[in-house]
Amino acid sequence: MGFRESDPDICLINMGFVANERAEAHACAIPLGLSQLCSVLHKSGSQFDTIDYQSVSRNNRFDINEWMAFVRTRAPLLGISTMEDMLPFALACLRNYKMLNPEKYIILGGPGPSGCAPSIIQRFPFIDAIAIGESEDTIQSLISIPRSEWAEIPGVVVRENCYSSISAPKIVSHLDDLPFPDFARFPACLGKAPLPLMAGRGCPFSCSFCETPAIWGHHVRRMSIGRMIEHIKRAISSFGVGDLFFADDVFTLDRAWVLELCQSILEVKKKLSWRCFSRIDLVDEELLEAMAKAGCKSIFYGVESGSNKILESINKGFTYEEARENIELSLHFIPKAVVSLIYGYPFENNDDFKKTIKAAVELRALGADLRLPLWSPRPMAPDCSRINMELILSRSSRPEMDPIWNCPAIENFIKDNPDIFMSFYCSGEDAIWKSSFVRQLMSAFQG
Numbered sequence: 303m304g305f306r307e308s309d310p311d312i313c314l315i316n317m318g319f320v321a322n323e324r325a326e327a328h329a330c331a332i333p334l335g336l337s338q339l340c341s342v343l344h345k346s347g348s349q350f351d352t353i354d355y356q357s358v359s360r361n362n363r364f365d366i367n368e369w370m371a372f373v374r375t376r377a378p379l380l381g382i383s384t385m386e387d388m389l390p391f392a393l394a395c396l397r398n399y400k401m402l403n404p405e406k407y408i409i410l411g412g413p414g415p416s417g418c419a420p421s422i423i424q425r426f427p428f429i430d431a432i433a434i435g436e437s438e439d440t441i442q443s444l445i446s447i448p449r450s451e452w453a454e455i456p457g458v459v460v461r462e463n464c465y466s467s468i469s470a471p472k473i474v475s476h477l478d479d480l481p482f483p484d485f486a487r488f489p490a491c492l493g494k495a496p497l498p499l500m501a502g503r504g505c506p507f508s509c510s511f512c513e514t515p516a517i518w519g520h521h522v523r524r525m526s527i528g529r530m531i532e533h534i535k536r537a538i539s540s541f542g543v544g545d546l547f548f549a550d551d552v553f554t555l556d557r558a559w560v561l562e563l564c565q566s567i568l569e570v571k572k573k574l575s576w577r578c579f580s581r582i583d584l585v586d587e588e589l590l591e592a593m594a595k596a597g598c599k600s601i602f603y604g605v606e607s608g609s610n611k612i613l614e615s616i617n618k619g620f621t622y623e624e625a626r627e628n629i630e631l632s633l634h635f636i637p638k639a640v641v642s643l644i645y646g647y648p649f650e651n652n653d654d655f656k657k658t659i660k661a662a663v664e665l666r667a668l669g670a671d672l673r674l675p676l677w678s679p680r681p682m683a684p685d686c687s688r689i690n691m692e693l694i695l696s697r698s699s700r701p702e703m704d705p706i707w708n709c710p711a712i713e714n715f716i717k718d719n720p721d722i723f724m725s726f727y728c729s730g731e732d733a734i735w736k737s738s739f740v741r742q743l744m745s746a747f748q749g
């Protein structure tokens with residue numbers, strides 16, 4: 303098949319779908335990573351298509367035929383963005399796609415494939431390349447450099463280099479250089495979900511279950527206040543949004559920066575509303591008050607356990623009692639506090655689990671919104687190397703993923719490749735009864 307001069311260089315596909323804890327209800331997320339890549343490609347004059355899998359009908363979001371019918375492009379390269387949850391479905395679809403379109407090059411990117419890229423490349427010949435981690439620079443190289451030289455691109459895994467050491471991707475040193483993300487390329491959720499902006503990349507902490515430092519580094523790069531305000535103004539003028547989502551992992555890391563931003567937001571727009579992720583030990587009364595005044599409507603805290611023994615073991619750096627106190631303080635100022643408590647750690651005993659359940663009930667009574675995810679191994683998280691794990695398939699622990707088990711092609715991928723699809727596994731039999739208990743607790747909370 304030949305390509306006309308006007309054909310796009312690449313088609314970028316968002317595999318993301320977002321389900322909330324009640325599997326039947328769907329949320330929507332505007333893909334910041336792909337929107338950012340689009341703006342970079344646009345700036346460099348590349349031609350590209352985009353496809354958002356979130357815009358298909360939702361009868362069965364794991365329908366391979368539906369996906370195949372949806373993906374239509376003349377671009378010679380397909381760039382698929384996925385997190386770990388959609389990775390098995392993405393691979394099942396791409397295997398069929400490559401059979402019918404052997405001339406296309408298939409590139410995976412995003413946090414899903416980043417931690418296990420060599421294994422994916424070795425085992426799945428229909429995947430041509432994987433871009434690890436931060437990819438603003440990588441994507442431009444993939445388009446401009448001939449396929450035979452992709453092994454030379456930093457951060458790219460291809461069959462030629464998957465048995466040798468792979469170089470880290472070239473990162474964006476100054477975030478102020480990033481163009482405003484091209485959100486209009488993914489309109490499915492525009493207006494339905496808060497618009498994501500990210501001021502900083504990296505996290506200095508080392509929570510043992512988390513992959514963020516491995517993906518973005520411990521050193522934090524941050525946009526200047528001036529540039530962030532430009533992005534906020536652009537968001538408002540382009541999309542009329544008054545609802546933003548600061549997607550930084552720890553938005554309140556630099557207290558002075560946040561206070562200054564809040565002041566600047568008030569000068570730009572009095573009625574902005576936004577949400578962010580924070581840490582319980584990085585907020586205080588003055589900061590929370592300033593954030594609330596500047597429009598913060600919801601703050602997310604990873605408290606991770608009700609047991610101080612577990613909090614110490616995962617290197618969290620605070621106690622449950624400190625967390626509870628600051629959640630109460632937050633709810634004084636900010637309408638919504640979302641709190642996540644992980645259960646089912648391999649080093650969690652029944653007493654620790656009971657403490658987490660007690661914490662959930664207690665925090666709920668304070669007015670917090672709860673998330674209770676089951677611990678699962680993640681290839682890039684410190685837990686993965688420190689624990690000798692007995693992996694057990696955890697079918698029932700992620701209600702939002704229930705439909706995945708109706709598709710034998712996807713289930714077989716997961717069963718045959720536990721090292722790639724780790725997050726569908728849990729730490730042992732105990733985790734199974736715990737997850738059924740937590741499911742009942744969550745429906746009691748919701749109902």
Ligand code: B12
Nearest residue numbers: 318331334335381383385386411412413414433436437514
């Ligand atoms: C905001 C956020 C969310 C939001 C919005 C998600 C969305 N769909 O956009 C919400 C709250 C909905 C969410 C949900 C989930 N999230 Co989340 N989320 C984040 C967070 C904090 C920021 C994401 C972001 O916008 N990053 C900024 C952009 C610029 O980065 P990016 O998207 O990764 O894209 C860059 C690269 O990955 C790469 N890239 C991306 N796609 C592609 C494609 C190609 C072809 C190429 C070449 C490159 C490339 O280039 C981009 C620019 O550098 C990250 C942590 C983090 N710091 O990244 C966690 C994170 C991505 N989430 C994570 C997880 C586990 C989830 C859930 C599975 C949790 C759950 N159990 O429900 C769900 C999955 C939802 C889904 N399928 O979309 C994990 C991912 C783990 C993994 N290995 O996949 C992370 C890393 C958190 C963590 N510390 O563990 N999440």
Ligand code: SF4
Nearest residue numbers: 505507509512514551
């Ligand atoms: S859980 Fe949050 S604070 Fe801990 S390492 Fe991950 S991003 Fe950083």
